[in-house]
Every structure is written in C-alpha cells, then in structure tokens.
Amino acid sequence: MASLVMFPEDERLAGGERVAFNLYMITAAALFVLMMLIGLTMRTAQAKWLNVPPDLFYNLLSMHGAGMVGTMALATTAVMWFFLRKYVRLHLWAFVANYVLFMLGALCIIVSIFVGGYGALWTFLYPLPLDSAGLWTSWSAALFMLGYLLIGVGSLLFYLDAAAAIIKVHGNLGRALGLQWLFGGTIDPNHPKAVVASTMVIIANSLGILAGAVVLVMSLITVFDPQITLNALVAKNLIYWFGHMYINATIYMGVIAVYELLPRYTGKPYPISRPFLWSWAVSTVFVIVVFPHHLLMDFAQPRWLAIVGQVVSWGAGFPVFLVTAYGALANLYRSNIRWTMPSRLLALSMFGWAAGIVPAIMDGTIHVNLVMHNTQWVPGHFHFYLLLGVLAMVLALMFHEIGSRAHAPPNSGADKLGFPMYLAGGLIFVLAFLDAGHLSVPRRMAEHLPAWTFTDKLGSVGAILVVLAMLYFATRITIGLLKTPKPGGVGVGTPDTAG
Amino acid sequence: MILQNAVWAVALCGMGLVALVFIHVIIQAGKPADEAATRKSARTARMLQGWLFAVLLVGFVAGSWATLHRFPIPLQHAALPAKQVVEVVGRQWSWQITPATVQAGSLVEFRVTSDDVNHGFALYAPDGRIVTQTQAMPGYTNKLLHAFREPGTYTVQCLEYCGLGHVPMKTTLEVVAARGE
Ligand SMILES: [Cu+2]
Numbered sequence: 005m006a007s008l009v010m011f012p013e014d015e016r017l018a019g020g021e022r023v024a025f026n027l028y029m030i031t032a033a034a035l036f037v038l039m040m041l042i043g044l045t046m047r048t049a050q051a052k053w054l055n056v057p058p059d060l061f062y063n064l065l066s067m068h069g070a071g072m073v074g075t076m077a078l079a080t081t082a083v084m085w086f087f088l089r090k091y092v093r094l095h096l097w098a099f100v101a102n103y104v105l106f107m108l109g110a111l112c113i114i115v116s117i118f119v120g121g122y123g124a125l126w127t128f129l130y131p132l133p134l135d136s137a138g139l140w141t142s143w144s145a146a147l148f149m150l151g152y153l154l155i156g157v158g159s160l161l162f163y164l165d166a167a168a169a170i171i172k173v174h175g176n177l178g179r180a181l182g183l184q185w186l187f188g189g190t191i192d193p194n195h196p197k198a199v200v201a202s203t204m205v206i207i208a209n210s211l212g213i214l215a216g217a218v219v220l221v222m223s224l225i226t227v228f229d230p231q232i233t234l235n236a237l238v239a240k241n242l243i244y245w246f247g248h249m250y251i252n253a254t255i256y257m258g259v260i261a262v263y264e265l266l267p268r269y270t271g272k273p274y275p276i277s278r279p280f281l282w283s284w285a286v287s288t289v290f291v292i293v294v295f296p297h298h299l300l301m302d303f304a305q306p307r308w309l310a311i312v313g314q315v316v317s318w319g320a321g322f323p324v325f326l327v328t329a330y331g332a333l334a335n336l337y338r339s340n341i342r343w344t345m346p347s348r349l350l351a352l353s354m355f356g357w358a359a360g361i362v363p364a365i366m367d368g369t370i371h372v373n374l375v376m377h378n379t380q381w382v383p384g385h386f387h388f389y390l391l392l393g394v395l396a397m398v399l400a401l402m403f404h405e406i407g408s409r410a411h412a413p414p415n416s417g418a419d420k421l422g423f424p425m426y427l428a429g430g431l432i433f434v435l436a437f438l439d440a441g442h443l444s445v446p447r448r449m450a451e452h453l454p455a456w457t458f459t460d461k462l463g464s465v466g467a468i469l470v471v472l473a474m475l476y477f478a479t480r481i482t483i484g485l486l487k488t489p490k491p492g493g494v495g496v497g498t499p500d501t502a503g
Numbered sequence: 504m505i506l507q508n509a510v511w512a513v514a515l516c517g518m519g520l521v522a523l524v525f526i527h528v529i530i531q532a533g534k535p536a537d538e539a540a541t542r543k544s545a546r547t548a549r550m551l552q553g554w555l556f557a558v559l560l561v562g563f564v565a566g567s568w569a570t571l572h573r574f575p576i577p578l579q580h581a582a583l584p585a586k587q588v589v590e591v592v593g594r595q596w597s598w599q600i601t602p603a604t605v606q607a608g609s610l611v612e613f614r615v616t617s618d619d620v621n622h623g624f625a626l627y628a629p630d631g632r633i634v635t636q637t638q639a640m641p642g643y644t645n646k647l648l649h650a651f652r653e654p655g656t657y658t659v660q661c662l663e664y665c666g667l668g669h670v671p672m673k674t675t676l677e678v679v680a681a682r683g684e
Binding site: 062123132135137279304311315329337338341354371372374375439441442455 | 506507508510511513514517518521522524525528529531532533534535536540541544545548552555556559563566567570571574575576577578579595619620621623625627631632633634635636637638640641642643644645646647660662663664665666667668669670
C-alpha cells in the first residue's frame with residue numbers, strides 16, 4: 005500500500021539517482037516550454053496573428069508532435085522509475101541509458117527537421133516520408149526514423165530492466181498484475197499499485213515499440229531502395245499500433261504518481277481492490293487492441309477491425325470512470341486534504357483524464373468519425389488529457405519532489421496564481437480545439453479559412469496563458485530540483501499526515 | 504439535426520457532468536469526516552460504484568447497438584445499390600473527380616483512391632460543415648455511399664496531411680436537383 009508519510013525515506017534521492025532524476029525532469033520541463041512555444045506559434049499562425057510560411061509550419065508541426073510525445077514519455081518514465089524503484093531493484097544504468105538514447109534520438113530528429121527540412125509529421129505515414137516533392141531529402145526522413153529507433157531502444161532497455169526486476173520479486177508478470185486475485189483469494193494489501201501499472205505498461209508498450217521498430221525498419225529500407233514498396237494499409241496499422249500505445253503508455257506511467265501521492269495529501273489510505281486489479285487487467289488487453297479506431301475511415305480495412313476499434317474505445321472508458329477517477333474521488337471525499345501545488349495538480353490530472361476521455365470516446369464511434377475524423381476535434385480530445393491529465397501528473401511529482409527538498413509541499417502566492425492560470429488557459433485552449441472540430445475545421449493545416457479564425461484566436465489566448473504558467477512552473481521546478489537537500493535528510497518533515 | 508451539433512452537445516454535457524462531480528467532491532474535501540462518517544461514506548461509495556457500473560453498461564450496450572446495427576460503412580466487396588458512381592483519385596496536390604456533377608436525393612457511390620501518398624476525401628456542404636468522408640490510400644479503393652439532401656456546390660477538401668500543397672488540395676462537386684423535381 006502506498007505510504008502516508010509525505011516524504012518517506014525509501015523515496016529519497018541521493019547521489020547518481022538524484023542526478024539522473026534531475027536530468028530527466030529539468031530536461032522535460034525545458035522541452036515542454038519549448039514545444040508549447042512551437043504549438044503557440046502554430047495556433048497564432050492559424051489565427052493570422054503571425055506569418056509562418058507553410059513549409060516551416062509543417063516542420064514545426066513535425067517537431068511539436070514528435071517532441072511532445074517523446075517528452076511526455078521521457079517525463080512519465082521518470083515518474084514510473086521514481087516509484088517503482090521502491091519495490092523492485094532497478095539498475096541505474098538502464099535508466100541513464102534510456103536518457104542518453106533519448107537525447108541522441110532527439111538530436112537526430114531536430115537535425116532531420118531543421119537542417120534536412122523533414123515535414124512528414126510524427127506519424128511518418130508511409131509513403132509520405134519518401135514523397136516530399138522536393139521539400140525534404142530522403143536522408144532527413146531516414147534520420148528522423150533513426151531518431152525514433154534510438155528512442156525506442158532506450159525505452160525497451162528500461163522496460164527490460166524493470167521487467168526483470170519485477171519478475172525477480174513477483175515470479176512472473178501475471179502475478180505482478182495481480183491476476184491470481186481476479187476471481188477470489190485474499191488480496192495482499194501491500195501489493196503496490198505502482199507494480200501493477202508498471203507491469204501493464206511494460207507488456208503493452210514493449211509490443212507497441214516492437215511493432216514500431218518493424219515499420220521503422222521497413223520504411224528505412226524503402227528510403228534507401230524506393231524500388232521496394234510497402235503495403236500502405238499494413239504500414240498504417242503498424243504505425244498506429246505503435247503510436248497509440250506509445251502515447252497511451254504515458255498516461256499509465258503518469259497515473260502512478262496519483263496512486264502514490266494522493267493518499268499522502270488526503271491522509272486517507274488508498275487500498276488496492278479487486279475492481280482495481282480488474283481494471284488494470286482489462287486495460288492491458290484494451291490498450292493493445294484499441295488502435296483500429298485510428299483507421300475507421302479506411303474502409304478497405306476488414307469490418308470486424310472497425311467494430312473492435314469502436315467497441316474497445318467505448319469499453320476503455322469503464323476502467324477510467326469506474327475505478328481510476330472514481331477511486332481518486334472517493335479518496336478525496338471528506339478527507340480534509342491540504343491544498344498545495346502537488347495536491348491541486350493531482351486532482352486536476354484526474355479531472356483532465358476523465359473529462360478528456362468523453363470527446364475521445366465519441367470520436368471512437370464510426371458514425372461520429374464520418375464527420376469528425378481529422379478535424380480539430382482530435383487534437384481537442386488528446387490535448388485535454390495530455391495537457392490537463394498527464395502533464396499535471398508529472399508536474400505533481402515535480403512539485404512534490406521540490407517540496408521534499410524544502411521540507412514542505414510548495415504553496416507560495418505565485419503557485420496559487422500559476423495554477424488557476426494553467427487550468428483556465430488549458431480549458432480555453434482545448435475547448436477551442438473541440439469547438440473547431442464541431443465547426444468542421446480540419447487539423448494539420450498551415451492556413452485557415454477566415455471563417456475558422458475565431459476558434460484559432462480563442463485557442464491562441466488559452467495557449468498564451470498555458471505557456472506563461474508552464475514557464476513559471478519550469479523555472480520553479482528547475483531551481484527547486486537543483487537545491488541541495490538540507491542536512492538531516494528527507495523524511496524528517498511532516499509526520500502530521502500519517503495515520 | 505446536424506450530427507456535429509448533436510456530438511458537441513453530448514460532449515459538453517458529458518464533460519460538464521464530470522466537472523460537476525469533481526467540483527462537488529472538491530468542495531466536500533474540505534470537510535473532514537469522523538470515523539463513523541468515513542465508514543458510512545465508504546459503504547455509500549461502493550453502492551454508487553455498482554450503480555455507475557450498471558448505468559455505464561446499459562449505455563454501452565444500447566449505444567453500441569444503436570450505432571452499429573445499421574453499419575455506416577458499405578460492404579467493400581459487393582455491388583452497391585447506387586445508380587450514380589463517381590471515380591475519385593487524389594494526388595499531390597489535386598483531385599480528379601469524374602463526373603463532377605451528381606444528383607441530390609439518391610445514393611452516390613464514390614470510389615476513392617490515391618496515386619501517391621495518403622489523402623483524405625472530405626465533402627463540405629455549402630454551409631461549411633463536413634457531410635461525410637473517407638481516406639484515399641494508394642493501392643486501395645474505398646467505397647463511400649452518400650445521398651445528398653440539398654443541391655449546391657460542395658467542396659472536396661483533403662483531410663489527411665499530404666505535404667506542402669495539403670491546404671490548397673481542394674475542388675468542387677456540383678449537386679443538382681434530381682430530374683423531374
Ligand atoms: Cu492533404
């Protein structure tokens with residue numbers, strides 16, 4: 005069961021672990037600001053407040069997409085590592101190797117986009133990387149894919165190390181998921197939620213990354229020998245299998261922060277339960293088979309796959325509403341929680357996930373897809389749960405950790421201002437996207453019709469607020485993480501929430 | 504009713520409902536419960552969870568049936584019941600649509616494919632709303648069935664990013680009133 009001590013001894017970061025964690029989190033905070041600035045640039049360009057030539061726009065769009073997905077994965081990997089290391093023995097070298105490979109991969113991607121002119125987006129949808137009509141070279145497409153491969157290898161290394169460590173303690177991955185308690189038996193109350201969530205991510209995302217590796221290598225071969233062609237539909241299936249799982253995994257890694265930290269702020273135990281184990285077991289299956297909802301408008305795809313796409317998309321709402329959000333709300337209810345930065349962000353993250361999944365489920369419906377597919381409805385729903393859900397989970401851990409260095413959860417006047425700014429900006433930003441989808445504004449367009457610019461302007465205003473708040477958060481987190489822990493160590497403070 | 508408006512209304516209600524539940528719990532979070540009240544609210548919470556499960560399950564089954572029993576995508580390997588057939592080819596960065604005029608009131612079969620990369624074939628009504636769409640993928644022909652209710656000039660817009668000329672990749676489709684009207 006998760007600790008009720010605010011800063012438990014076994015979580016304390018020292019030596020190399022502290023350096024590695026700081027590297028992950030400070031890098032992520034800086035990248036979030038940069039990628040948000042790129043996003044803001046695109047929104048203001050669509051609003052016609054800024055003049056961005058189309059070729060540069062698609063470079064920026066490729067950078068923003070790949071950059072945000074990658075940074076989200078980097079940051080949530082650190083969340084998973086931070087908590088999982090308390091329960092199983094992880095090797096620091098694997099965690100550091102993931103960081104190094106990520107940075108190398110990021111470098112390839114940046115050079116590919118800003119030197120080579122790559123602009124086939126983060127989805128590298130075959131055969132577009134080969135067909136730039138002279139806009140980018142084939143070496144830049146190859147470099148982009150190589151960057152992905154490096155990042156994927158880093159993730160796999162980290163997952164393999166984590167899988168080995170989990171198996172050492174729990175025997176096998178099924179037992180780590182708690183499958184032995186699905187139909188009966190006494191659940192071990194000390195079985196860590198962090199282990200359950202991590203196991204699910206390891207299983208699903210390893211499969212996704214392998215699918216990604218296959219299609220990346222296949223695409224790389226076609227770059228070097230265009231005589232060899234791929235089946236575009238097969239390539240698309242593999243790309244979305246990989247892409248969907250990779251970004252989905254960030255939510256499941258990030259939510260570990262909620263399981264671990266929320267009970268400390270509410271002072272209320274957050275025990276493991278059979279519905280909890282069921283929800284993670286079915287989510288493991290759902291996340292692996294839900295990807296066909298990206299291909300609902302590919303009519304050549306077998307009909308049963310489209311049905312799987314819709315039915316599983318709807319089913320995926322059950323664990324989120326019924327167990328994760330519900331459990332967090334039950335933990336919050338009449339708890340006398342102390343509202344500080346981490347606890348505010350934890351509550352926000354659950355709201356962002358639960359509310360953001362509403363438009364997501366609707367878009368997973370074939371009828372709806374017929375009029376909403378590839379409109380701004382899509383960025384609307386995924387920004388909802390990435391910006392207000394997953395990023396809030398990551399920020400919660402970051403703020404919690406800087407609290408451990410200062411011996412109290414952060415709650416300055418500027419924090420109290422930064423939080424509502426982030427929340428209001430985020431809501432305006434995502435609702436502007438969703439409204440644009442409702443008005444049939446297409447996604448991924450450098451220029452918009454005059455009739456569409458109202459939502460672009462609204463979205464830009466929301467984005468400005470979010471960027472300002474995130475800039476403040478990133479500065480505060482960087483300074484806080486670099487602060488040397490006071491002598492006496494972590495763990496001495498705030499025993500008042502235990503109990 | 505335009506489908507987009509219905510979707511928007513349902514989504515706003517759903518997100519609003521989630522927000523109300525969160526606001527309620529967050530207001531209550533400031534009022535600590537004693538031990539007896541905690542036990543009682545734990546029991547209530549379990550009961551509510553059961554009800555929530557039942558409600559979600561009913562919505563899931565009813566919604567799935569309502570949206571899938573008449574499948575919105577026509578069979579791809581069968582002859583389709585449309586008297587009008589339109590061949591559509593997308594390429595970087597233009598559309599080739601033959602014929603470019605169809606009649607309102609009866610089914611049109613669009614056979615959509617691509618010569619090069621992936622494109623998106625979306626039909627915009629004169630009022631600026633998407634009426635239907637499909638993907639244009641190289642190596643495949645997607646068959647889309649649609650009956651236009653209103654005559655007018657519809658815009659075909661590419662909805663799958665396909666390179667620099669993605670935005671200007673559009674053309675028009677004339678929908679005329681059915682003969683004899
Ligand atoms: Cu296009």
